[in-house]
Amino acid sequence: MSSLTRSIEKYIHSLLEEEDSPAVSLRRKDLAEQFGCVPSQINYVLRSRFTPEKGFLVESQRGGHGFIRIARITFRRPQERIDHLEEIIGTVISSQEVKRLLTNLQERGILSDRERLLLEVALRFQDEVAETYFDLSPYKRDMLQADLLKRLLRSLALS
Amino acid sequence: MSSLTRSIEKYIHSLLEEEDSPAVSLRRKDLAEQFGCVPSQINYVLRSRFTPEKGFLVESQRGGHGFIRIARITFRRPQERIDHLEEIIGTVISSQEVKRLLTNLQERGILSDRERLLLEVALRFQDEVAETYFDLSPYKRDMLQADLLKRLLRSLALS
DNA sequence: CGTTTCTTGACGTTTCTTGACCAACTGGCT
DNA sequence: AGCCAGTTGGTCAAGAAACGTCAAGAAACG
Incomplete structure (x- = not known):
């Protein structure tokens, strides 16, 4: 019913809300496996849903111990x-x-x-x-x- | 004798009143099929009957798993x-x-x-x-x- | 009878999904 | 230090699945 992209988006949001954490770290490969999709699908979700204009920052690192980190932009004033x-x-x-x-x-x-x-x-x-x-x-x-x-x-x- | 446009308009209104829901989500293709008309007819109904000036907000998304969401913000006085x-x-x-x-x-x-x-x-x-x-x-x-x-x-x- | 509203269909754009290929980092072994 | 293999993530393009736009003609209205 709901699309793959939306499911992954919701899942990431739920991770962020958990304990009100300002950021989460995850493995692209694991997440893709969890949702039974290709890894690049994760990039699509990040590119389309976790953009600066929606208030998010995404960092990542390749290679062994690689990760993807998604953080909410917070404003002091x-x-x-x-x-x-x-x-x-x-x-x-x-x-x-x-x-x-x-x-x-x-x-x-x-x-x-x-x-x-x-x-x-x-x-x-x-x-x-x-x-x-x-x-x-x-x-x-x-x-x-x-x-x-x-x-x-x-x-x-x-x- | 009621026109197609009016029929579709009434149908959407009935969906909105059902369960007192403030918004409904639907597929353009399905709705068009249900009324035996061309999909773009739905756009005409939305453009002419469900405008912000009349208190409605309409959002939509194209592509796979696309949808049209109609929300009633204000009620007629x-x-x-x-x-x-x-x-x-x-x-x-x-x-x-x-x-x-x-x-x-x-x-x-x-x-x-x-x-x-x-x-x-x-x-x-x-x-x-x-x-x-x-x-x-x-x-x-x-x-x-x-x-x-x-x-x-x-x-x-x-x- | 002119004007507005409606209906239809051809064509355009956006979004999503997948997969092949590319780039960067780690750790171990010279 | 330098190289190599392995491990991650990134990019891009193609194809499919929706929805949107526009203009022409028909119908309804006044």
């Missing part, structure tokens, strides 16, 4: 999280990327569902006006979108 | 209350009036602090872009502002 977010957003962002980012923030409990709804409606309106009213190019619209998104998120002073 | 809101805002609204209205909604506990912040920042951004980017007249800016405000509040189904 709210400002650090905002800086991190602004870096991820950049000066231009597509609607698709926005959706992914918002989904992620919501899943992490950083945004409530109503807040996310407001963000989506505001961004859609902005984009609609830019397109049909001002006839802006997609690129400029994505710039405006990035600006608005950054400003909205900053206003919440995410903690 | 009686039409008269929504009409009342639209009446108060009208087609043009000044920043000053906006502030009063938002303060009022916040005091009545209809908006949280953070939600109000989001509304204010979105409105201000919109206004700023309209002024400095496109040199719109104050009147037209107040029109855009009224549009955006109505859409934002309607999405939350407040009054």
